[in-house]
Each structure stands twice: as C-alpha cells, then as structure tokens.
Amino acid sequence: MLETLFCKDLSGQLKIASKKEKIFNPRVLKCPSRSPKLPPKPLQILPPAGTPMAGNRQIRALNVAEKPSVAKAVAGILSRNHARMREGRSRYNKIFEFDYTIRGQPCHMLFTSVIGHLMELGFDERYKKWHSCDPADLYQASVHKFVPEDKLDIKRTLQQEVRNCQWLILWLDCDREGENIAFEVIEVCTEVNRNLNIFRARFSALIDREIHEAAQNLDRPNQLFADAVDARQEMDLRIGASFTRFQTMLLKDAFSFDFATEDRNLVLSYGPCQFPTLGFVVERYWEIQAHEPEEFWTINCSHNSEEGTASFSWIRGHLFDYTCAITIYEMCVEEPTATVTNVRQQEKLKYPPYPLSTIELEKRASRYFRMSSEHTMKVAEELYQSGFISYPRTETDSFSARTDLRAIVQEQQAHPIWGSYAQRLLDPGAALWRNPGSGGHDDKAHPPIHPTKFSAGESGWSQDHQKIYELVVRHFLACVSQPAVGAETTVEIDIAGEQFNASGRVIISKNYLDIYRFETWGGSVIPTYEIRQQFIPTTLTLDSGVTRPPPLLSEADLLSCMDKAGIGTDATMHDHIKKLLDRFYATKDANTRFTPTNLGEALVMGYDDMGYELWKPYLRAKMEDDMKAVSLGTKRKNEILASGLQEMKACFLDARMSKVKLFEAMEVFFDRTNRPTVEEQQAVGEVVRRCGLCQQADMVLKRKPDGNFMVGCLAYPQCRNVVWLPGSISEATVTSNVCSSCSPGWSGMCGGITNRNGITGLVFLIHFKFRRSEIPPNYNAEHLGCIGGCDETLRQLTEICGTGSRNLPGMSASVRGRTPTMSSGNIPAGNVRHNVCTRCRETGHAANDCPSLVSTFRRSRTQGTNNPTGESSVSCSSCGEPCVLRTANTANNRGRKFYTCQSQECGFFVWEDMIGTGTGGTNAPRPNSRGATTASRGRRGERGRGRRGGGRGNDVTFVSATGEPVSGRRCFTCGDPSHFANACPNREHDK
DNA sequence: GCAAGGTC
Incomplete structure (x- = not known):
C-alpha cells in the first residue's frame, strides 16, 4: 500500500x-x-x-x-x-x-x-x-x-x-x-x-x-459533473411526475377520446423532452394551417437549337408586385432579342458525408429506407451486439488519426457487390482514397459508426439488418473517398436590360457517388453559347405561381429540430419520438411525416392559451445551461435545484389555476363525458383527517360545483370514502382545533398515538356557517363541528336539511360503494396549518398575494405593453375587441409580429414593434398570418377556413399581357374585391 | 400509471 x-x-x-x-x-x-x-x-x-x-x-x-x-x-x-x-x-x-x-x-x-x-x-x-x-x-x-x-x-x-x-x-x-x-x-x-x-x-x-x-x-x-446529472434527474422527475399526474387526472375522465384505448391505461404524460418534441410537430402543423398563399409572377425564357433546349430563369426570381412584373415583361416582349453576356465554366465538387453519428444514421435510415429512428436503433443495436458494426450511440463524426481506416476497408474487399470498390480505394493508382472530413463533433467516448466485421449477409438477418449494415458500410467507404467532380456551365443573357441565366452540369468523375447509391447529383445538358451571340427566344412567358406552406415535419426533420434545440441525447431522441406515438399525441404517415393528433394539438393549445411555453424547448435549454454551470463549478447543485424547482412549482400552480384553458382547448376537439373528473373530486382542500378506510391518503374539505360541501378521500377513485355535509352550509373552514373525542391520544393523554406510518390520528374541527333561512331557529348559524362521528348537532342538521348530494341524507359517512370506517382516521402529525396559501401551500400570505403568481416561464404576449396578465392589451379601434398577435409572412415583413382584430370585417392591425412609437393602429388591412391564433378557433377543420382563400394555387392563373387579372378574385393583401393586390391602397405595411 | 438518462 x-x-x-x-x-x-x-x-x-x-x-x-x-x-x-x-x-x-x-x-x-x-x-x-x-x-x-x-x-x-x-x-x-x-x-x-x-x-x-x-x-x-x-x-x-x-x-x-x-x-x-x-x-x-x-x-x-x-x-x-x-x-x-x-x-x-x-x-x-x-x-x-x-x-x-x-x-x-x-x-x-x-x-x-x-x-x-x-x-x-x-x-x-x-x-x-x-x-x-x-x-x-x-x-x-x-x-x-x-x-x-x-x-x-x-x-x-x-x-x-x-x-x-x-x-x-x-x-x-x-x-x-x-x-x-x-x-x-x-x-x-x-x-x-x-x-x-x-x-x-x-x-x-x-x-x-x-x-x-x-x-x-x-x-x-469529478463530483461537479455528477452533481449536474443529479440535479437534472431530480428536476425531470419532479416536473414530469407533477404535470403528468395533474393533466392526466384533470382530463382523462372528462372527455371522450377519439382513439381506442382503455381509459384506465391512458396517461397524458408531460416531460421536458417529450413535450417540446410534440411542440415541434404542432408548430409546423399550425404553420401549414395558417399559411396563406401569396401570388407571385416570374418571366421564363426558353431557346431551342440543334443541340437541344436551354431554359433560362429570371435573375430576379419572382416578383409579388404584378404591375412591376407586367411592365418588365412587356418591355421584354417589345425587344425580345437575347444577347449572351457571359459564359462561365467551373469545376464543382460534391463532397461525401462526414463519418456517421447516431443522429445521422437515424436521419438517413428514415430518408433512404423510411425506417423509424426507434427501429433503426434496435437493428443497429443488434448488429453491434453481434459484432458487425461499432457502438451505435455516438455523437462523434470524425475519426481519430489513430484509427486504422485502411484495415476497415480491407475487410470489405471480399464483398460481391462493393468489394471491387473497396479494392479500388486501396489501389494507389486509382487515387480514390481521401482522408475523411470532420463534422466537428466528438463525444470523447466512441468513434463514428463504422463496420467492424465483414459480412455478405447473415442467415439470421432481416432485410432491415441488411439495409442498416449496407448503409454503415457504404457510408464508411464514401467517407474515405474522393468527392464527385462535375463541370458546370452557366450562360447569362440579357433581354431588354433584364438578366436571365441557364446552367448545365456534366459529371466528370462520380468517385464516392459510385458507392453511395443513396445520393445523386443530377446532370443536365445545355447547348453551346458564345459571348455576344444573339438569338430570339423560342418562348417568353409571364408565369404566375403561389407560395406554398412548408411540408409536415419528417422524422429526419424532427431529429434535426431536436438536435438543434438540445432535446434528448443521441441515445434517447428516438425514444422521445416514439413516446409521441405511444401517447396518442401524434401520428406518422407512410412518408415518415408527423401530424399532431387532436389530443396532442389540444394539449399544446391549452398551455399556449395559458401563455406558457412549456411545449417549447426553452425549459430544457435552461436546465442544460444550469447543468453546465454546475459542471464548471460556477453554480452549486442545490442552488439550481432550489431556484429551478421553485420556478417550476410556481409555474405548475399557475397552470393549475388556469386549467380552464386546457379544458377549453380539449373542448375544441372532444366531447365532454358526464363523469366527474378525478381532479374535480380531488379539488385541493384543507385536510380534515387521515382516511380511515384506505389509510393511504388524507380526507379533505371540498366544495362541489353545485356549492355543497363534502369531505372526501384524496385517493379517489381507488378509495371512495366520503362524508356528505348538510346542504344548508354557506361557508366551511377547517380550523386548527382538534376533536378530543375522535382523536384518541390527543390533548396529551398519551402524547399522540402514532400508527406505523408515523401519522397521528387527529380529526380537525370545521367551522361551519349555515344559511339562517335554511335551518331551524333553535340552531346557531355558526357551529364548530366534527365529522368524526361525535357531533350530534351536525348529525341533526344533516337529517333536517339533507346533503344536497345524490346520496341519502344522513350524518354518518356514506361511502360510494363501500361501508365507511370512521374510527381510525389519522392525519399527518405536524400538519396543523394556519392561513396556508392554497396556491403554494406556504404560510404568511393569502392565495391572492402569492408570489408564485408571476413566473418567468410565463410568456409575455404583449411585449412592451406591461400587461402582467399576458392578455393582449391592444384593442381594435373599430369594434374595441382585444386583438390577437400574429406573425407576418409577406415577402417584406416575414417573421414580424403584429396585432390584428379577430373580426374579418374590421381589418385593424398594428405592428407590435410600432406600439408606443405613435405609428400604426390605423384601419390598415390585415397582412397574411402565420402561427397559432387560438382565440378564434372553432372545431378542427373549421379553423382558418374563412381566411385561407382558395387553397393551394389552383386559383392562380396566367395573367394576360394586358394586365387584366382573372375575374372573381379579390385583393390578396386586404381582401377587398374592389381592387387587386398590386393596386391595394393600403400596402404601406408590406414595404 | 409519471421524467430522462444510461445500456443488455
């Protein structure tokens, strides 16, 4: 030693x-x-x-x-x-x-x-x-x-x-x-x-x-590194469990869902990774829903010669302004002679991909084979286990200089299909070898995914095993190959001062493309032109088109979004995606594109309507920052845990207060059931005693939606113990006084009886106020009562007044479906609370003054308006209704936020960044919108119908040279049928 | 019944 x-x-x-x-x-x-x-x-x-x-x-x-x-x-x-x-x-x-x-x-x-x-x-x-x-x-x-x-x-x-x-x-x-x-x-x-x-x-x-x-x-x-993970684990557990229990209990019994599942097994989970993943899917879906096609115009030119046809594109691309486009087009038609101004020939290289990381493997398998990331990882894991490929969970996309790459190639020489390519790679005369590029990522634990053992196919392999092995091998061989080489010719012409160009490409050497069959590099032939050569175009047209929405997110897109936002790790991303499908939050079509289900959309919509961005990746990003700080020693684990959990608890309490938003969002998609929700049954109230029936949970005082009071077990529906109280009660408050009759051991007789759970058997007295007119005159309107079974006054009043519930009147506890046991109820020792805030359960303030009301996770929708509620404070100057915040999608203002009236008629809008500058707020037309506008949503399918116009461009037709648009159309900018977009008098906002 | 993170 x-x-x-x-x-x-x-x-x-x-x-x-x-x-x-x-x-x-x-x-x-x-x-x-x-x-x-x-x-x-x-x-x-x-x-x-x-x-x-x-x-x-x-x-x-x-x-x-x-x-x-x-x-x-x-x-x-x-x-x-x-x-x-x-x-x-x-x-x-x-x-x-x-x-x-x-x-x-x-x-x-x-x-x-x-x-x-x-x-x-x-x-x-x-x-x-x-x-x-x-x-x-x-x-x-x-x-x-x-x-x-x-x-x-x-x-x-x-x-x-x-x-x-x-x-x-x-x-x-x-x-x-x-x-x-x-x-x-x-x-x-x-x-x-x-x-x-x-x-x-x-x-x-x-x-x-x-x-x-x-x-x-x-x-x-390194204790600091371990501390960072401890903090992450605790945050994930507490946040995930609290929100999952909350939203499951709130919603699962309240709505009839449109998918087949056993209600009992339905879990509406929330997680700091799974929800942002869902958020990406919903956000793209909303973007597509909100897309409004915009007309544009472009001039195209073609020229036929003996060598073939050249298609020239307008250098300007396209114009949204019809007047400009038609004016330029007419100039070209009047002087149509084209003059070649430049002929450029360039060598172009197309580089092979970087060495294969997990995310790239998943993305490429999805793209090339339409294989789910989860299945890809399962197959890759099996190939790894049997020694054919290296460890499949790696972020590394560059090989260490010490890796013997040639030895890996050497093994593949025997393959009947790509063996000859491997031989060429190792032949110095072929000059095909090139040291692989570096993608710049290194997890310092594993090399990029590469083949570790030769196989020409094993008897036990499925087609998917073949595919993944082939992808890994071909990708590796491509990585160590020369890039493809092409010769590109670009011809530029001038017609009446307008520039057009056309290009063609000839592939000189395919190199890595010979082995990487998954990628192509299109070639096209262009006739020969010389500078100053002149010709008359064969066709010269003014063509119209419309902008199109982006496609639904593919699995590869989703992985990219997650990777970029730091959601999950290379080893877990596919799990989060699968969870969306397992939880009925999203579906995936045959093209691997994701659509949110009604449930997924409703949940995101609910939190969005609350003003929370819990479905965005910011929470995870903040946690990641905190973890880094702990790793570096600039923050302590307990410090980030205390602040993070306090913040999230405040957010949780606030979300629960706004649960009506979740309900409203769900109602857009689903019918209500008649069943009371677990959450309704368990509205948090003051603890009266420990449940004597199940011995697992507390019984709390609650007020039902019909105004009547009851004391119910928190373990409902597992435990149905309940005490119905007289229907004549107007107010009821649990006091800190304990009933000495029903609380054996209380008042110091035995120093408190403690059961095996360490919980004392106290029954707290309730201060009742009765409606004077509903009780006999010989009873007091105020009464300090006990529900433990000893209170004769309460028993009589219950008999006289009834409970107002569907149960028969009676003082004795009525248990839904089971006989009550009221003699051994206990509540936690030390749980005697005075003036406890019902929001955060802290003492010293009332719920209305709770500091948790404001959370940094609450998004301010009215930036610059200092409105703490998060509601829009901008009102329509015509109808006075609150406006909604939207995002412009017009060419000149893409991404800029604006407020607009929800009414189609008013047409009021104001730029968000102009609020307080004295500009805007006029009755200007509404620009195209993008993004979620939940306030005016109806049932799914109805949403946006009124403002999306005629669909995807079928209604956009060629515009005649005289400039007369097709009849029956209206201004795309403001919707006015009296004029068209190019003549809209209110285009200032789009400049 | 709940999270996300490892990995067989």
Whole structure:
C-alpha cells in the first residue's frame, strides 16, 4: 500500500498533502448524502511517473466499465489478451482477471462492468401512489436513489468483488452521465469497503495506446459533473411526475377520446423532452394551417437549337408586385432579342458525408429506407451486439488519426457487390482514397459508426439488418473517398436590360457517388453559347405561381429540430419520438411525416392559451445551461435545484389555476363525458383527517360545483370514502382545533398515538356557517363541528336539511360503494396549518398575494405593453375587441409580429414593434398570418377556413399581357374585391 | 400509471 498521500494544488501539480488538505481538499471524494453511514475518506493520488513506490506488494484493484463490451475491450488491451474470464452474478457482466503494473505498482486487476446507470431516482413510498398527495407536493416530496430490482445482481457482484480490493478504478464513459454512474458505483462499493482508494480512468477511444495512458495517469472522479446529472434527474422527475399526474387526472375522465384505448391505461404524460418534441410537430402543423398563399409572377425564357433546349430563369426570381412584373415583361416582349453576356465554366465538387453519428444514421435510415429512428436503433443495436458494426450511440463524426481506416476497408474487399470498390480505394493508382472530413463533433467516448466485421449477409438477418449494415458500410467507404467532380456551365443573357441565366452540369468523375447509391447529383445538358451571340427566344412567358406552406415535419426533420434545440441525447431522441406515438399525441404517415393528433394539438393549445411555453424547448435549454454551470463549478447543485424547482412549482400552480384553458382547448376537439373528473373530486382542500378506510391518503374539505360541501378521500377513485355535509352550509373552514373525542391520544393523554406510518390520528374541527333561512331557529348559524362521528348537532342538521348530494341524507359517512370506517382516521402529525396559501401551500400570505403568481416561464404576449396578465392589451379601434398577435409572412415583413382584430370585417392591425412609437393602429388591412391564433378557433377543420382563400394555387392563373387579372378574385393583401393586390391602397405595411 | 438518462 502507498503510505504517502498526495494531492493536487490549485495549479494541478501533485504534492504531498498536509493533514488539513487530506481532510478538506475539495478533490477529496465522497458525497456524505449518499453514504450517511460512513464519514468522508481522503483519497490518494498516484505519484508522478518515476516516483519510487512505498512498497512492492501487489494491489488488488476492482475496475468497472459502463458496459460489458468496454470491460472486455479494456481488459483485453491491458492484459494483451491474456485475461481470464469468469461469471459474475449478472449474466451479462462478466469478470476479467489479469495482472498489470501501474507506475511500478503491481496490481491484480479484476475488471467488470455495470449496464449504464446502476441507480434510479424515485419518490419515497409516501408519494409513490398517484392519489397519495397533491401533485404540487411533488416539488418538495422526499426522493431517494436506489438500485432497482433488475440491477441487484450487478450490485451484488460489485460488492462481492470489491470486499477484498484496495483500489477501485472507474472506467465509465467520459461524460457527465458517466461521471454520475461512477458515483453510483462508488456508493455501492464503499458500503462494503470503506478503505478503498478510488481512481478515475479517462479515455476517449478503445485504442491500445490511449487505454494504457489512461491506466498510467489515473485521475479522481469529478463530483461537479455528477452533481449536474443529479440535479437534472431530480428536476425531470419532479416536473414530469407533477404535470403528468395533474393533466392526466384533470382530463382523462372528462372527455371522450377519439382513439381506442382503455381509459384506465391512458396517461397524458408531460416531460421536458417529450413535450417540446410534440411542440415541434404542432408548430409546423399550425404553420401549414395558417399559411396563406401569396401570388407571385416570374418571366421564363426558353431557346431551342440543334443541340437541344436551354431554359433560362429570371435573375430576379419572382416578383409579388404584378404591375412591376407586367411592365418588365412587356418591355421584354417589345425587344425580345437575347444577347449572351457571359459564359462561365467551373469545376464543382460534391463532397461525401462526414463519418456517421447516431443522429445521422437515424436521419438517413428514415430518408433512404423510411425506417423509424426507434427501429433503426434496435437493428443497429443488434448488429453491434453481434459484432458487425461499432457502438451505435455516438455523437462523434470524425475519426481519430489513430484509427486504422485502411484495415476497415480491407475487410470489405471480399464483398460481391462493393468489394471491387473497396479494392479500388486501396489501389494507389486509382487515387480514390481521401482522408475523411470532420463534422466537428466528438463525444470523447466512441468513434463514428463504422463496420467492424465483414459480412455478405447473415442467415439470421432481416432485410432491415441488411439495409442498416449496407448503409454503415457504404457510408464508411464514401467517407474515405474522393468527392464527385462535375463541370458546370452557366450562360447569362440579357433581354431588354433584364438578366436571365441557364446552367448545365456534366459529371466528370462520380468517385464516392459510385458507392453511395443513396445520393445523386443530377446532370443536365445545355447547348453551346458564345459571348455576344444573339438569338430570339423560342418562348417568353409571364408565369404566375403561389407560395406554398412548408411540408409536415419528417422524422429526419424532427431529429434535426431536436438536435438543434438540445432535446434528448443521441441515445434517447428516438425514444422521445416514439413516446409521441405511444401517447396518442401524434401520428406518422407512410412518408415518415408527423401530424399532431387532436389530443396532442389540444394539449399544446391549452398551455399556449395559458401563455406558457412549456411545449417549447426553452425549459430544457435552461436546465442544460444550469447543468453546465454546475459542471464548471460556477453554480452549486442545490442552488439550481432550489431556484429551478421553485420556478417550476410556481409555474405548475399557475397552470393549475388556469386549467380552464386546457379544458377549453380539449373542448375544441372532444366531447365532454358526464363523469366527474378525478381532479374535480380531488379539488385541493384543507385536510380534515387521515382516511380511515384506505389509510393511504388524507380526507379533505371540498366544495362541489353545485356549492355543497363534502369531505372526501384524496385517493379517489381507488378509495371512495366520503362524508356528505348538510346542504344548508354557506361557508366551511377547517380550523386548527382538534376533536378530543375522535382523536384518541390527543390533548396529551398519551402524547399522540402514532400508527406505523408515523401519522397521528387527529380529526380537525370545521367551522361551519349555515344559511339562517335554511335551518331551524333553535340552531346557531355558526357551529364548530366534527365529522368524526361525535357531533350530534351536525348529525341533526344533516337529517333536517339533507346533503344536497345524490346520496341519502344522513350524518354518518356514506361511502360510494363501500361501508365507511370512521374510527381510525389519522392525519399527518405536524400538519396543523394556519392561513396556508392554497396556491403554494406556504404560510404568511393569502392565495391572492402569492408570489408564485408571476413566473418567468410565463410568456409575455404583449411585449412592451406591461400587461402582467399576458392578455393582449391592444384593442381594435373599430369594434374595441382585444386583438390577437400574429406573425407576418409577406415577402417584406416575414417573421414580424403584429396585432390584428379577430373580426374579418374590421381589418385593424398594428405592428407590435410600432406600439408606443405613435405609428400604426390605423384601419390598415390585415397582412397574411402565420402561427397559432387560438382565440378564434372553432372545431378542427373549421379553423382558418374563412381566411385561407382558395387553397393551394389552383386559383392562380396566367395573367394576360394586358394586365387584366382573372375575374372573381379579390385583393390578396386586404381582401377587398374592389381592387387587386398590386393596386391595394393600403400596402404601406408590406414595404 | 409519471421524467430522462444510461445500456443488455
């Protein structure tokens, strides 16, 4: 064993540690919260190379990799393929044994692995059941990390092997998740061996030199990286669970859905990744719905000669202004002689793709084979497992200089189809080889996806296995090939001062295109022209067209959106996409294009109408920024957790207050059921007692929509325990007074009786106010009553007045479907609350003054108007109604926001950025709109019909040379039938 | 029954 402790000073230099540093050095490992039983133990750092060792006794070291394949590969490299393999308790995680020397220290190495994360984060038992608590409580509910059932064998292996070890060397992937898994392994191992010296091996590729270097330069685990992941996990769990429970319980029983599923299994989930993914799909769909075709005009010219036909395009592209277009066109018609002004010949290169990353594999498989990303990854995983391709989850799109690329090509020479291409690649005379380009991404853990074993097709392979293997091989061969070479000719002509051009391309050398059959490079022939040559065009036409909406998002598009916005990782993106389909949020057509379902659209619409951008990627982006800050040490884990969760809880409470928006959005698409929603049954109220029937949840005082009061169990519908109260109650408030008759052990008699859940059996008294006219004169209008069964007054009033419910009047608790047990009710000890805010459940303020009312996640729709409600404060100058905010799609103002009246008649609009400048607000026409305008939506299919005009360009026809448009049309700009767009008097806004 | 992240 090493006797001397070393540590690093601030400059990173190794030095002998002082006693204080051994204890307080921040690099010293241990997270006290993870292993409360053991005090933090200082760590040793290996001395620099050449430092004499304290002793030569062999160290026993347990090495742990993130996956079995890495354990096998690293053990193979370090042992030079002389490791002995034996079984562990987990069938997938073998143990390799061999001797190895680290800086002169002889070691007996045991090398095993985990399978990704060893632990999960979950709520404590008390909060696990959906009805056990208010979803808002999940923002502060206690959570814990634990090893799930299916990983217990791995834990046992680790603990069994590490007992007799002195060192623990962590070979997890070198990213934040890997660092977090490292600490999970540490926690499990130090439970049984607190004297471990713990090291981190950092490597970026499974290459001999790199692995040996990593072993000889062991480092320490990085607590900050692990902290960042801890924070992310906790945020994801709390946010996901709270919103999922909330919206599921609110909506699932309230509406008849248009898809076949068992209601009981329907979960309307929310997640910080799945919702933005849905958001991309909905946003594109809305963009298409809101698109209004715009007319444009263009001049085309063609010329036939003996060599063929050349088609010339107008340099101006197209004009939206008809007057300009027709004027120019008439000039050309009057002087139609074309003069060649330039003939340009250029060599053009088309480069092969970058080495293959996971996202590119998914996108290309979707594009070339219409294979879903989820299926692609499944097939790729199987090819990887059987050794035919490299690890398929990688962000890396450049090969390390140390990779033997030619050896990989060499293997493919035997293939009957592409073998000859591989041979040409290796033939110096063919000059086809080119070192692959770099896409600029490197996850430092895995190389780009490439073939690792030759195959001409295996008997067990499906067609999809063939396709993915072929794609990986062809992509790799393309990467190491020369780009395609083409000769491009461009001819420019002048007609009456207007410029036109035409181009043709001849492919000189296909190079990589010979192997990469998935890509093409169109060639076209153009006749020969010479400068100053003149000719009369064969045709010269003024053609019209219309702008078209973008297409629905394809799977490849969706992956690109997610990648760009940082939603998910290369290993999880396909899961998020699949989740949209599994949850009935979106559908995918045969062309892999996504359409939101009614449910998906309604959910996004609901949150959008609330003014929340929970369906946008900003929340994830903020979390990512916070994680980076924790990784760098500029913020603490607890700091970002406290602020992030406080913010999200406020957002949650606010969203719940605005749940009517979700309801309204759902009503656009679905019929209501007559069933009361779980959420309605569970409107949060004051806790009266612990439910004596299910013993799992609290019973709370609630007011039903009909105004009557009841005390019901929060575990409804699992538990149907309820106490109906007299129908003559006008007000009811739970007090902090406890009934001494129904609360055994109360008043200090036994110091409080505690059941096995640690909950005392208190029944709180309720302060009732009765409507004077509805109770007999000999009863007081105010009464401090108990629902525990002891209150005779309450019983009598219930008999006299009835409960106003569908149940028979009666004081005794009536349980829907079951007999009540009212004698053993308990409520949590210490849950006596005074003046608790019903929004955030904090004391010291009322709900109306709750600071959570304002959240930074709430979007201000009226930028510059200082309207805290988020509603539009711009009113129509004609009808006075609130305006909606839209986005212009006109040529000159694309993307610019404006307010417009929802009424078709008013035509009021004002630019958003002109508010407060004294400009705008006139009765100008409404520009074309783009984006979600939910205020005026009707049922799906009806939306936008009135303002989309005639559809996609079928109504746009050739405009005659006299300039007379086809009759029956109206101005595209303002909709006025008295004139056309080019003559619209109100075009100022479009300039 | 809920999240997202590893990976067999």
